[in-house]
Amino acid sequence: MRKLVALPVLSADALSSVAYGPEAMLAVLVLAGTAGLGYSIPVAATIVFLMLAIGVSYRQTIRAYPRGGGSYIVASDNLGRVPGLLAAAGLMTDYILTVAVSIAAGVAAITSAVPSLASSSVLIGVAAIVVLLAGNLRGIRQAGAIFAAPTYAFVIAMVALIAVGLSDAADRGFHPVPHPPVNATEGLGILLVMRAFASGATAMTGIEAISNAVPAFKPVEWRNARTTLTWMIGLLVVLFAGIIAIVHYTGILPRSQETVLSQLAHVNYGSGPMYVFTQAATAAVLLLAANTAYNDFPRVLSLLARDDHAPRLFARMGDRLAFSNGIILLSILAGLVYVAFNGRTASLIPLYAVGVFLAFTLSQAGMVVHWWRLRDRHWRKSLLFNAIGGVLSAIVLITAGITKFTEGAWVALVAVALFLFVTTRIRRHYDTVAAALRLQRHSIELPRRTIAPRVDVPLQGVESSRDPRHPRDPQAFARTGAAGESEEAEEVPEEIRHFSLVLIETLDRAGMRALAYAASLQQPVLVIHVSTGEVEAERFRGQWKLWGDHLPLQELVSPYRAVIAPLVNYIEALHHQRPDLTLTVILPEIVMCQRRFSALHSRTAARLRRALRPLRKVVVTTVPFHV
Template sequence: EQKLNKVKALAILSSDALSSVAYGPEQVLIVLATIGMIAFWYSIPIGIGVLILLTALILSYRQIIYAYPEGGGAYVVSKHNLGENAGLIAGGSLLVDYILTVSVSISSGTDALTSAFPVLHDYRVIIACLLVIFIMVLNLRGVTESASALAYPVYLFVVALVLLIGIGIWKVATGQVSPDVHPAIGTAVPGISLFLLLRAFSSGCSALTGVEAISNAVTNFRQPAARNAVRTLVAMGIILAILFSGVMFLSYWFGIVPKAEETVVSQLASQVFGRNGFYYFVQGTTALILVLAANTGFSAFPLLAVNLAVDKYIPRMFTIRGDRLGYSNG
């Protein structure tokens, strides 16, 4: 009875991937800003490149789910197909990545909060630490309980961003946004280099964080597990593509410039809605999903640790299941 249906699975396993929309486009603009605002039109082809890579990842993980229905993360697949060393590099990298995912998500969530309420800016570290402890306690209660808590913020975030993108595109289409606030596509940019464009692309790929979580957790799905996991993966890919391309396009069209004290999504929401209830709805749901995206680290790290522990690369205690489906030691 602890197994996940598709609706809950999408919430618990996609929060990391979907929330990265809040910082992925911003990372592209931060790199391009080193040249100047004139280079911001490059964010459109870079965004298309990220979407092509997302498509390749979704198709690859779809194959992996069917080939490894017992849960096939990068460690298992690399070990079986490329050898033990390749598997350990992938597994070790992912263990570190899951810990970094927690820190990046929590930090970004705190940034979203302090963008809406600048008075909290000096308390960022304390807020972030308290949030990590909150997520840990949530997970010690068990996977299904945390899925129930996660479902609402994830779907509210999707609704908030769809509203933001929809109204933003309507404003663009009806000519309410001056075309002079952004550089025209194809404008010559002095000082641009291939290395800088690749750097911006790799930064933008942070929007693909967490796509692998579903293929790692196939065993947590209700039967037929593989088919349910694939459908959840495809749904996540489609939602992620829509949100990422929408935020990337509007950030370019509205001429948003990255700021240290305010996130790109916050600037976009204040331009589209003004500082009203809709703005705070977007910021609130963004902060919530970013904080809860850290949950992917807590749900996926133990599942990867089990595979490594079974192969005797890390302590055997990671293989012991708790009484609530989760591997509590992980």
């Protein structure tokens, strides 16, 4: 992406947060009455300083991780497995709440403009999540002017609103308009100010997005990413500070029936076209911000699945090259959270800060360790920036965890603890299964020659160095024979011609058992392996030379981690080239003695069986391996 496109696409989450971050801060301060509102400017100034510090620290992350440095990767690389999982827990919580909070704030913008829809806010929000689910399952991506337009429209609307508000304030000599009388419901104290600070700091969510997506930029990627991050931080600071300033000068207070932005637009524009434009742009960018989580949540979940901390089905892409299972899970969890909190932004905000700043803290701590180990040019300056960012993030994390614990932060803390428990148990299970499946030296007696099975029906057009009935080249074997589709007329054993296809993902005891079963049928055998790239293909070839080189091998490359589609395409081509053959597809299957772990293992056989069902004379069988 060019910087002009990357800026709105990757900044939508961060910039849209000014629609609810300042309001969340003011909603806490107003509890202390007029005295509490007097702290709005100092608290906002502290948040602006935090934005600048975190932005500078993420510039160092982009330089150190030019291929993308999310919190999970940085923390895992530099701090270890458990901190990496904690960072992932913070990210996952952040993404779920990004959808819920953005939808809630977007619906609030709509209901502020059309109050008659307020009673249907939950239904509207759920419908929006369903639309996002359907669109992302269809493979919609954030790219180009379609996704850039809402963010630019929102920035223009906010800049215009701030300019008009400050212009009116200048006409009054920058004297604030007195706000309505406010009765204090809580005493003004350090805890209330810290709560306001933690609520307002939610305006920083989404800052990490650019450091995650460095490879998406045009060359030089890291330099363009840093420039884009600088522009994003600059815009975020201007919008956040500007909104706080005009709120201060216009004397507006948070209200449950109407958002602060809507009140500001009403004061400055009335109910005319500019008011409608402001509300429409706000709702659009918030929905776009929710959609950014649909790119990031499944990707982080796929990284966890790759590292055996999540079910491996989340590492699999769908036909639209999207992580469909992760998209569905995100929609379900975000929908449940949204409904449970009745779609109220104020109720969701206390959950938000914990996940966001847990990921920030661990990412910056990981970068401190990274620079200390590397010690390259300018490492001291980079370490200092990341250390400041990490300390400030930790302060916000602790503040949010303490001051908002009873308001809902405990839910996020419990979710993080539960996530850590589940992911470690999943990793322990996969390690146990891997140990049970691992091939040991001399544990299996390997055939000393190529298997030449006895076949009663001659196979025409097949060459072999040992037996004219055994194919040396399975592809040549498949290319010969009748071109037309034969009838399924085999009713006696002598009329059936077999060809066995063994699907092997990795060479382990389960795979060797499937190979042994196929060889025992005394029919021609072809082994098929699907690789996700040349590195994995090379690794498998090395294993194959040691353990399985007595059988012919066909490798299929699927760089998008799709397995079923390339297998079906290959088997279908084989079937059409030799319709006289009965193809027996043999797969190893892991059978768990404890059924609760069954969901952690693939259902490739069932999915392949459904996909191949329309083909004649194709049999799918599994060879179980019990663990």
